[in-house]
Amino acid sequence: MKLNRLAISEEGFIFDPETGNSYTVNETGLLILKKLREGLGPEEIAEAMSEEYEVSPEEALRDVQDFLETIARFGLWEEKAWLK
Amino acid sequence: MRKPYQKPTILKLQVGFMRDKKSGLSRMVRREIDGVPVRELAERFGSPLFVFSERRLREQFRYLKRLFEGHYPRVEFSWSYKTNYLDAICRIFHQEGATAEVVSDFEYEKARRLGIPGDEIVFNGPYKPKETLRRAVLEGARINVDSMDEILDLEEIARETGEKVRIGLRVNMDTGIYPRWDRFGFNLESGEVLNVARRIAAGGRLEVVGLHCHQGTFILEPEAYGRAAEKLVQLARKLEEEFGWTIEYLDLGGGFPSRNRLKGLYLPPEVAVPPLSEYAERIGRALLSGLPAGDYPLLILETGRALVDEAGFLITTVRTVKRLPDGRRAYVLDAGVNLLFTAFWYHFRVEIEKEIPGPPEPCVLYGPLCMNIDVVEETAYLPPLSRGTRLILSPVGAYNVTQWMQFITYRPRVVLVTEAGKVEVIREAETLEDIVRRENLPEHLR
Ligand SMILES: Cc1ncc(COP(=O)(O)O)c(C=O)c1O
Numbered sequence: 001m002k003l004n005r006l007a008i009s010e011e012g013f014i015f016d017p018e019t020g021n022s023y024t025v026n027e028t029g030l031l032i033l034k035k036l037r038e039g040l041g042p043e044e045i046a047e048a049m050s051e052e053y054e055v056s057p058e059e060a061l062r063d064v065q066d067f068l069e070t071i072a073r074f075g076l077w078e079e080k081a082w083l084k
Numbered sequence: 085m086r087k088p089y090q091k092p093t094i095l096k097l098q099v100g101f102m103r104d105k106k107s108g109l110s111r112m113v114r115r116e117i118d119g120v121p122v123r124e125l126a127e128r129f130g131s132p133l134f135v136f137s138e139r140r141l142r143e144q145f146r147y148l149k150r151l152f153e154g155h156y157p158r159v160e161f162s163w164s165y166k167t168n169y170l171d172a173i174c175r176i177f178h179q180e181g182a183t184a185e186v187v188s189d190f191e192y193e194k195a196r197r198l199g200i201p202g203d204e205i206v207f208n209g210p211y212k213p214k215e216t217l218r219r220a221v222l223e224g225a226r227i228n229v230d231s232m233d234e235i236l237d238l239e240e241i242a243r244e245t246g247e248k249v250r251i252g253l254r255v256n257m258d259t260g261i262y263p264r265w266d267r268f269g270f271n272l273e274s275g276e277v278l279n280v281a282r283r284i285a286a287g288g289r290l291e292v293v294g295l296h297c298h299q300g301t302f303i304l305e306p307e308a309y310g311r312a313a314e315k316l317v318q319l320a321r322k323l324e325e326e327f328g329w330t331i332e333y334l335d336l337g338g339g340f341p342s343r344n345r346l347k348g349l350y351l352p353p354e355v356a357v358p359p360l361s362e363y364a365e366r367i368g369r370a371l372l373s374g375l376p377a378g379d380y381p382l383l384i385l386e387t388g389r390a391l392v393d394e395a396g397f398l399i400t401t402v403r404t405v406k407r408l409p410d411g412r413r414a415y416v417l418d419a420g421v422n423l424l425f426t427a428f429w430y431h432f433r434v435e436i437e438k439e440i441p442g443p444p445e446p447c448v449l450y451g452p453l454c455m456n457i458d459v460v461e462e463t464a465y466l467p468p469l470s471r472g473t474r475l476i477l478s479p480v481g482a483y484n485v486t487q488w489m490q491f492i493t494y495r496p497r498v499v500l501v502t503e504a505g506k507v508e509v510i511r512e513a514e515t516l517e518d519i520v521r522r523e524n525l526p527e528h529l530r
Contacts, residue, residue, distance in 0.1 A: 014094075021096060021097075022096075022097045023094050023095060023096050023097060024094070024095050024097060024443070025092070025093065025094045025095075026090055026092065026093050026441075026442055026443065027090060028089070028090055028091065028092040029092035029093050029094050031092070032092050049089075051086070052086060052087060053086055053087050053088070053089040053090075054086045054087065054088055054089045055089040059470070063091050063092055063468075064092070066092075066407060067092040067093075067094065069407055069411075070094055070407070070411060071094060073411040074094070074096060074411075
């Protein structure tokens with residue numbers, strides 16, 4: 001999986017060795033990436049977020065999906081990859 | 085204890101991007117307008133909501149007046165109704181000493197209804213309906229003539245009344261700026277003004293007592309006013325010598341810029357817009373050096389935008405959050421180009437009612453209309469916003485509450501934050517009844 005090739009620092013700095021592009025994510029963005037690497041799906045990630053942060057599971061799910069769409073557009077993620 | 089939440093974001097790093105945008109962050113929050121919390125304004129009066137500041141209106145007027153009086157002894161500000169003709173706004177400027185500058189039958193009637201006497205009205209515009217023109221003559225308004233046909237109309241009115249009518253001539257000229265508004269009035273360089281003056285003198289029913297030149301709007305070149313003033317002074321002298329008239333006023337129109345960001349200008353207004361003092365200085369210098377000492381005609385200024393723009397704010401709410409195919413976030417606001425006509429020409433300042441965590445990202449602000457042109461801002465840099473977040477757009481005080489349109493929805497309330505800190509409604513929101521009242525369903529369709 002593409003995600004596993006990315007260099008992700010604890011500060012949220014991301015480097016894609018394939019393209020040379022770099023990115024920054026904030027704390028919750030970092031959390032999503034970590035959970036994705038652990039193999040969790042959007043619902044589980046949203047749940048984990050709403051346990052840790054002041055956000056409802058519904059809003060968290062929308063934001064996770066939105067985030068997934070964004071990283072898919074950056075070529076960092078293939079949709080439904082977590083199903084495999 | 086759960087931690088405060090920040091929407092997840094990912095930003096592709098581009099050189100220079102982060103630092104630039106971060107430095108602007110603290111300026112993106114506006115919690116209040118003249119001490120009244122944005123949240124309270126929206127909760128009490130609804131969203132969208134136009135908010136005007138009485139303090140800013142008066143301060144700006146006094147500032148400009150003092151500025152120009154510091155450069156020329158006789159100055160009159162004539163409030164440009166078209167820029168914002170809400171009663172409360174006009175009344176504030178009239179209280180400060182402004183006369184009224186109107187360009188249509190409606191504006192003339194509105195100024196009279198507000199209690200402005202005819203002789204404190206400057207009447208401009210390319211079409212003055214005959215009836216209104218007659219009324220303006222009888223009431224002693226200053227009429228700046230735009231065309232030969234209007235001269236014929238005025239001669240006819242003079243014949244009826246049996247008295248000479250005193251008029252001003254609107255003149256267009258090359259002052260070095262583009263575009264040139266040469267469709268209004270009579271051209272100077274081509275000799276048209278002098279020909280017209282000869283014709284007026286030969287008619288014997290009209291007398292030219294003023295010269296008017298409005299060059300355009302949002303003029304970023306102070307020297308253009310210096311040139312206009314200089315040319316008007318020369319023209320005045322010529323008319324006085326040749327025809328024996330006395331030019332009592334020189335009217336330089338409006339056109340001073342506000343601190344708004346004109347599209348296509350890449351510098352922020354703080355850098356791109358010259359200070360108004362430069363305009364005052366150029367005008368004053370040109371007049372004082374061109375006029376004989378002691379013989380100072382009245383300088384009239386029809387400043388609109390520069391007086392009112394920065395006193396107006398629009399509170400609007402994010403109603404929908406979307407992603408565009410290119411990955412940008414898009415927000416649908418409850419105010420679009422129906423309320424913000426000036427969005428076609430200016431990039432407004434976009435502020436958020438509270439601090440929102442997260443890095444600013446490029447995003448698009450759309451209005452609520454079902455039309456592709458309904459874009460309030462093509463590229464704003466905002467942290468990820470949730471539905472319901474309120475934004476404050478400014479400056480929006482000039483031309484929006486006159487050029488707004490009733491299209492598919494209602495026009496919202498307009499409020500004034502008074503100098504005492506009270507909030508007064510100065511225009512109620514429209515209702516269905518307001519709109520259908522003027523309609524008529526013919527008998528056979530009922
Ligand atoms: C004749 C005349 N006077 C004054 C104004 C006010 O201009 P501004 O708002 O640029 O000061 C206008 C605006 O178009 C105008 O046409």
